[in-house]
Amino acid sequence: MTSIDAVQQQALEAAAFRRLITHLRQRTDVQNIDLMNLAGFCRNCLGDWYREAAAEAGITLSKDAGREHIYGMPVAEWKARYQGEASPAAQAAFAAHHGADALTPKP
Numbered sequence: 001m002t003s004i005d006a007v008q009q010q011a012l013e014a015a016a017f018r019r020l021i022t023h024l025r026q027r028t029d030v031q032n033i034d035l036m037n038l039a040g041f042c043r044n045c046l047g048d049w050y051r052e053a054a055a056e057a058g059i060t061l062s063k064d065a066g067r068e069h070i071y072g073m074p075v076a077e078w079k080a081r082y083q084g085e086a087s088p089a090a091q092a093a094f095a096a097h098h099g100a101d102a103l104t105p106k107p
Contacts, residue, residue, distance in 0.1 A: 020046075021046070021069075021070055021072075024043055024046075024070070025071070025072045028078075028081070028082040029082075031083065031084060031086065031090070032044060032083075033086045033090045033091070033094055034090060036094060036097075036098070037090060037093045037094055037097065040097075043067070043070050043071055044067055044070075044075075046070045047063070047066040047067030047068070047069060047070040047071070047075075048063065048066060048067070050066045050069055050070060051063060051065070051066030051067075054066070
């Protein structure tokens with residue numbers, strides 16, 4: 001196996017992350033609930049992780065700014081353009097994994 005130093009590893013991981021973000025921006029047909037049911041994370045999670053990484057680096061980002069970086073637009077705009085109603089089956093699967101109240105919007 002090729003030896004990869006820490007700087008190269010960080011650059012490769014960043015490139016893979018950018019490709020994931022591009023892929024998710026192109027796959028607007030894939031709903032967040034489907035990602036959560038399949039993988040246990042979604043675009044919102046990635047945005048929150050991005051914001052947390054920024055905070056660790058001493059950079060303050062709002063929740064909305066972190067998520068907008070992932071969506072490529074404000075989340076409300078993405079929802080208006082692409083988010084459909086989750087099927088009863090998707091909602092049931094989500095509730096089974098995350099609790100019945102997890103689908104209730106938080107204030």
